[in-house]
Amino acid sequence: MTDELEADVDRLDDVARRRDELAARVREHAGEIARELAILQGGDYGQETFETDGGSWTLKYEAGDVQYLRFDPRSGSETYVVSSKQPPEPAALEAAMADYDAFVASYNEYVDSFEGLFDDVSTEFPDVTSTAxxxxxxxxxxxxxxxxxxxxxxxxxxxxxxxxxxxxxxxxxxxxxxxxxxxxxxxxxxxxxxxxxxxxxxxxxxxxxxxxxxxxxxxxxxxxxxxxxxxxxxxxxxxx
Structure with a gap:
């Protein structure tokens, strides 16, 4: 009986370890998106929400780094995939990650929507009158x-x-x-x-x-x- 209990604990430790590794990879990847958003928006902090078929993803960033990444599924409870607090539950993280690629695709579509935004903008401005x-x-x-x-x-x-x-x-x-x-x-x-x-x-x-x-x-x-x-x-x- 003792050996069986120890085996169970080892298995749960392995799940937690893999959960933490995945969460760290998501933080790094979402951090790239956060930096791109900060550059695009021209500010040190802000947030954007991206819609997918599975729900909505809200990315909050500050100083060019991700503060949190929250997934709100169409049904069920929200999950903080990335946060400054405790990591998500393994099952909740797994459910969110099933929609993560759709989140990235939604972000890419958002960026692509700005393509050609300045094509018709003229940089020929009137001369500035001197106050000398x-x-x-x-x-x-x-x-x-x-x-x-x-x-x-x-x-x-x-x-x-x-x-x-x-x-x-x-x-x-x-x-x-x-x-x-x-x-x-x-x-x-x-x-x-x-x-x-x-x-x-x-x-x-x-x-x-x-x-x-x-x-x-x-x-x-x-x-x-x-x-x-x-x-x-x-x-x-x-x-x-």
Whole structure:
């Protein structure tokens, strides 16, 4: 009796070993499909479902590798042929593998369906209009605004200390100049979420600059009035 039991255990071990070998081969093969899908879809992760006469196969992939391959037969329970969890039951794997070739054929048909997709696509595109002239004029204006802002910063530094802010309202909008020494750290219009005409970051959009540039003179004039009210020996600044 003992020998018979040991023989049974050996036989089941052999089934499990063959099951694991088959599952590993399927993982490797399905991994090739996963990589091809990732290339085709242009993403690191996703999933596709392929229909066969026997059921449907869902392949989920991530980073170009298969996450799971699930078979949903027309009747019966679904089987995770490939997964990150425990391997499938031998009988369920055997049933799924009977439809595996049909799954691969369905995938191949899916890929073939894209053949000729770009045949009528033209790569002759219109010439791109240069923004060089526009940006050069923008930069010229911004450089002039920075010069004026730095001049104001120098006067504020001389009167109010090493750093600080000066603000006023122009056309119903808050304008704020922050200085650090003799240089303007920023000139911002419209509060904390506003437009920075002067900053350590990139230039403002050209359309916003055009909208605000006409008020720069009024901002400077308001500053000069502020200086006059101080009755201090400060230079005035003009903006042409």
């Amino acid at each position: 002239t526009l940006t050069a004029e923008r930069d010229r204006i911004l450089e002039r605004i920075r010069d004026v802002a730095d001049a104001m910063a120098g006067e504020l530094h001389r009167y109010d200390g090493e750093y600080g802010t000066y603000s006023t309202t122009i056309s119903g909008t808050r304008w704020e100049l922050k200085w650090d020494g003799d240089a303007a750290s920023y000139l911002r219009v419209g509060g904390s979420d506003g437009i920075y005409l002067v900053s350590q970051y990139g230039p403002p959009p050209a359309s916003e600059l055009r909208r605000l540039v006409d008020d720069v003179g009024a901002f400077v004039a308001a500053f000069n009035e502020y200086v006059d009210d101080l009755e201090a020996d400060l230079s005035t600044v003009s903006f042409d």
